[in-house]
Amino acid sequence: xxxxxxxxxxxxxxxxxxxxxxxxxxxxxxxxxxxxxxxxxxxxxxxxxxxxxxxxxxxxxxxxxxxxxxxxxxxxxxxxxxxxxxxxxxxxxxxxxxxxxxxxxxxxxxxxxxxxxxxxxxxxxxxxxxxxxxxxxxxxxxxxxxxxxxxxxxxxxxxxxxxxxxxxxxxxxxxxxxxxxxxxxxxxxxxxxxxxxxxxxxxxxxxxxxxxxxxxxxxxxxxxxxxxxxxxxxxxxxxxxxxxxxxxxxxxxxxxxxxxxxxxxxxxxxxxxxxxxxxxxxxxxxxxxxxxxxxxxxxxxxxxxxxxxxxxxxxxxxxxxxxxxxxxxxxxxxxxxxxxxxxxxxxxxxx
Amino acid sequence: xxxxxxxxxxxxxxxxxxxxxxxxxxxxxxxxxxxxxxxxxxxxxxxxxxxxxxxxxxxxxxxxxxxxxxxxxxxxxxxxxxxxxxxxxxxxxxxxxxxxxxxxxxxxxxxxxxxxxxxxxxxxxxxxxxxxxxxxxxxxxxxxxxxxxxxxxxxxxxxxxxxxxxxxxxxxxxxxxxxxxxxxxxxxxxxxxxxxxxxxxxxxxxxxxxxxxxxxxxxxxxxxxxxxxxxxxxxxxxxxxxxxxxxxxxxxxxxxxxxxxxxxxxxxxxxxxxxxxxxxxxxxxxxxxxxxxxxxxxxxxxxxxxxxxxxxxxxxxxxxxxxxxxxxxx
Numbered sequence: 001x002x003x004x005x006x007x008x009x010x011x012x013x014x015x016x017x018x019x020x021x022x023x024x025x026x027x028x029x030x031x032x033x034x035x036x037x038x039x040x041x042x043x044x045x046x047x048x049x050x051x052x053x054x055x056x057x058x059x060x061x062x063x064x065x066x067x068x069x070x071x072x073x074x075x076x077x078x079x080x081x082x083x084x085x086x087x088x089x090x091x092x093x094x095x096x097x098x099x100x101x102x103x104x105x106x107x108x109x110x111x112x113x114x115x116x117x118x119x120x121x122x123x124x125x126x127x128x129x130x131x132x133x134x135x136x137x138x139x140x141x142x143x144x145x146x147x148x149x150x151x152x153x154x155x156x157x158x159x160x161x162x163x164x165x166x167x168x169x170x171x172x173x174x175x176x177x178x179x180x181x182x183x184x185x186x187x188x189x190x191x192x193x194x195x196x197x198x199x200x201x202x203x204x205x206x207x208x209x210x211x212x213x214x215x216x217x218x219x220x221x222x223x224x225x226x227x228x229x230x231x232x233x234x235x236x237x238x239x240x241x242x243x244x245x246x247x248x249x250x251x252x253x254x255x256x257x258x259x260x261x262x263x264x265x266x267x268x269x270x271x272x273x274x275x276x277x278x279x280x281x282x283x284x285x286x287x288x289x290x291x292x293x294x295x296x297x298x299x300x301x302x303x304x305x306x307x308x309x310x311x312x313x314x315x316x317x318x319x320x321x322x323x324x325x326x327x328x329x330x331x332x333x334x335x336x337x338x339x340x341x342x343x344x345x346x347x348x349x350x351x
Numbered sequence: 352x353x354x355x356x357x358x359x360x361x362x363x364x365x366x367x368x369x370x371x372x373x374x375x376x377x378x379x380x381x382x383x384x385x386x387x388x389x390x391x392x393x394x395x396x397x398x399x400x401x402x403x404x405x406x407x408x409x410x411x412x413x414x415x416x417x418x419x420x421x422x423x424x425x426x427x428x429x430x431x432x433x434x435x436x437x438x439x440x441x442x443x444x445x446x447x448x449x450x451x452x453x454x455x456x457x458x459x460x461x462x463x464x465x466x467x468x469x470x471x472x473x474x475x476x477x478x479x480x481x482x483x484x485x486x487x488x489x490x491x492x493x494x495x496x497x498x499x500x501x502x503x504x505x506x507x508x509x510x511x512x513x514x515x516x517x518x519x520x521x522x523x524x525x526x527x528x529x530x531x532x533x534x535x536x537x538x539x540x541x542x543x544x545x546x547x548x549x550x551x552x553x554x555x556x557x558x559x560x561x562x563x564x565x566x567x568x569x570x571x572x573x574x575x576x577x578x579x580x581x582x583x584x585x586x587x588x589x590x591x592x593x594x595x596x597x598x599x600x601x602x603x604x605x606x607x608x609x610x611x612x613x614x615x616x617x618x619x620x621x622x623x624x625x626x627x628x629x630x631x632x633x634x635x636x637x638x639x640x641x642x643x644x645x646x647x648x649x650x651x652x653x654x655x656x657x658x659x660x661x662x663x664x665x666x667x668x669x670x671x672x673x674x675x676x677x678x679x680x681x
Contacts, residue, residue, distance in 0.1 A: 153418075246460035253415055253455075254524065255447035256478045264474075265463055344508045345464055 003340065010336050014329040021325045022093045025318055030085030038312030039079045047072055079105065092318045101319040106311045116319045119304065127288035127300035129216055134223035135285045138231050139278055146235025147267065150243055161232065168229025177222040177295040184218060191218045194297035219296040223289060235274060242270040272342045276335055283331040287324050360431060361388035362564050363532060368425035370411045377635045378421050381407035383588035391531065392562040396579030398572045400631050404588040405568045409534045413451055414442050430531065448475060452525035456537040458517035462509040468520045469505030475527045494523040498553060515546035522553065533565045554578055573615050576600055584608045587632050587642040594669020604664040604671040606647050649675055
C-alpha cells in the first residue's frame with residue numbers, strides 16, 4: 001500500500017518534470033525572441049528570392065509591391081508569425097501533450113512526409129543502430145574490465161588501464177571520428193568515410209544490410225573509444241567501494257569461493273548504481289549523438305535535433321524535447337521500481 | 352610463549368606467528384612472535400588495548416590477510432595439520448569456517464545488507480555443494496533455534512533486526528559447519544550491556560553444550576574472565592603473560608597485567624582507579640628491549656636493552672615475559 005502510494009507520488013513528480021521542461025522550451029524559444037528572430041530572418045530570405053522571381057513577370061511596381069505584401073502575409077501565416085510566441089508555442093505544447101506530434105515546417109522524412117512522427121520513426125532505428133549498439137558494446141567491455149581491475153587494484157595493469165581510461169574520456173568524439181576516417185578510410189581504405197550505404201547500394205536485402213553494418217562500423221568504433229574508459233573506471237570504482245565493505249571480508253572468512261564472493265557479495269550489491277547508469281544511458285542513446293552523426297554524415301536523431309534547431313523548426317524541437325523528456329521520465333520510473341526489487345533497504349513509507 | 356596445559360596434543364598450536372603490514376612509515380609489526388596452545392573445548396581470552404594486535408592475530412589464524420601484508424610466517428598447527436603448508440585454495444576449502452570460524456565485532460557490517468539473514472546462514476552450507484537446499488534450510492532453522500532466535504527470523508533482512516539479533520545470526524553462521532574452534536573478536540563490544548549479557552550467556556551455553564573451543568578477543572579483561580579458561584595478555588604485538596584465568600586474575604605477574612586489572616572499576620571502593628600512563632607504542636617503530644618499559648614503573652636498565660624471556664610465575668601455572676621474575680628467582 002505504502003509502496004503504491006510512494007510510487008504514485010514519484011509518478012506525479014515525474015509528470016511535473018515533463019511539464020517544467022516543456023515550459024522551459026517555450027521560454028527559451030519564445031521569450032528570448034530566438035524563435036521570432038529566426039523565423040523573421042527566414043521570411044525575409046524567402047521574400048528576397050520571391051521579389052527577384054516576381055520582378056521578371058510583374059512589371060507594374062505598385063502591383064509588384066501589392067503581391068509581395070500578400071505573399072509576406074501568407075508566409076508569416078505559414079511560419080506562425082501572425083500569432084505572438086506566447087499563443088503559438090503553448091498551443092504547440094498543448095497539442096504535443098495529447099501525443100499529437102504535429103507536422104514539421106521545413107524538415108521532411110526521406111519519402112517526403114512532413115509528419116514529425118514519420119520523420120522520427122524513420123531516424124530512430126539509425127540512431128539506435130549507432131548509439132545503442134556502441135553503448136551495449138561499451139557496457140559489456142566496461143563491466144568485464146572494471147570487474148577485472150577491481151580485483152587487482154594497484155597492479156601495473158590496473159594503473160595502465162586507468163591512464164588509458166582517462167585518455168579515452170578526454171578524447172573528443174569528433175576528433176576521434178576524423179582521425180579514424182583519416183587512417184582507416186582514406187589511408188587504409190578498410191571502411192567507408194560516412195553515409196548509410198555505398199553508391200550505388202548493393203542488390204539484395206542481405207547485402208544491403210551488410211553494407212549498412214560496414215558503414216556503421218567506424219562511428220560505432222568512435223563512440224566505443226570515447227566512452228569505454230569512463231565506463232570501465234566507474235564500474236571499477238563502484239565495485240571497489242563495495243569490495244571494501246566489511247561484509248565482503250566476512251563472506252571470504254566464511255570460506256566462500258572467490259567467484260561466489262564476486263558475484264553475490266560484490267557485483268550484486270553494487271548492481272543498483274550500475275543499473276542506473278545502464279538504463280539512463282540506454283534511454284539517452286535513442287536521442288542519438290550529434291557530433292558523431294555529423295562527422296559520419298549519419299541521418300540519426302542527433303542530426304535531426306541539430307537540423308531542427310538551425311532551421312528553427314519549432315514543431316520538431318518541441319516534439320523531440322517532449323519525446324526525450326518522456327523517455328527519461330519513464331526510465332526514471334522504471335529505476336524507482338527496480339531499486340525496490342534490487343535493494344531491500346529501500347523502504348517506502350508513506351509519510 | 353607456551354604453557355603446557357595438558358600432555359595430550361593441543362587442538363591449536365601457534366608458534367612464533369608473525370604478521371606485518373607495509374605502511375609508508377615502515378612495516379607495522381601487528382603480530383610479532385606469538386606462541387600459544389589451545390586445548391579442545393577450552394576458551395582462551397586474548398586481552399589487550401586497542402592496537403595491540405589482537406584482531407590481526409585472529410585474522411592471521413583465518414589467513415584473512417589484508418592486501419598490504421608484508422610478512423606472514425610462523426607455525427599454525429590445527430588438529431595435527433600444518434596449516435601454513437596449505438595452499439590458499441586448500442586452506443579456504445578445508446580450514447576456513449569448517450574448522451575455524453569467526454564472529455566479528457560489527458554484526459551489522461559483517462552481514463550482507465541485501466540478502467535475507469536465513470539465506471546468508473544457508474549460503475555457508477550450500478556454497479561448497481555439500482548440502483541440498485532443503486537440508487540446508489532445515490539445518491539453518493536448527494541453528495536459529497540454537498541461538499534462540501524465532502524461526503521466522505529466517506526471512507528477515509539485516510536492517511530489520513536489532514544489533515543483538517544480528518550478532519546471534521553471526522553466531523549461528525559461525526556454528527553452521529560444526530567448527531572445532533570459533534574466534535570471537537570483540538563480539539559484544541558494539542552491544543549495550545543488557546544485550547551483551549545475553550550474548551555472553553549464549554556463548555557459555557554453546558561452550559558447555561557443543562564443546563567447541565574458542566578464542567575470545569576483548570579489551571575488557573573483566574568480561575573475558577566470564578568465559579575464559581585461560582587468559583593471554585597481549586601488548587604491542589606480543590603476548591606478555593598467559594595462564595589459567597584464576598591465576599592471571601588472582602595473581603598477575605607482569606606489571607602490564609597488574610595495571611590492566613587495577614583499571615577495572617569496583618563497587619564501593621575508595622581507592623581511585625589506576626590507569627596506565629603513556630600510550631601504546633607505534634608498532635612500526637616499537638621500543639627496544641621490553642616493549643612495555645617506557646610505561647613501566649619497575650623498568651630497569653636491562654629492560655631497555657634486552658627483550659625479556661618468559662619465566663614461570665610464582666604460582667607455577669603461568670608464563671610471563673618480564674625480567675622482574677628473573678630477579679625474583681635468582
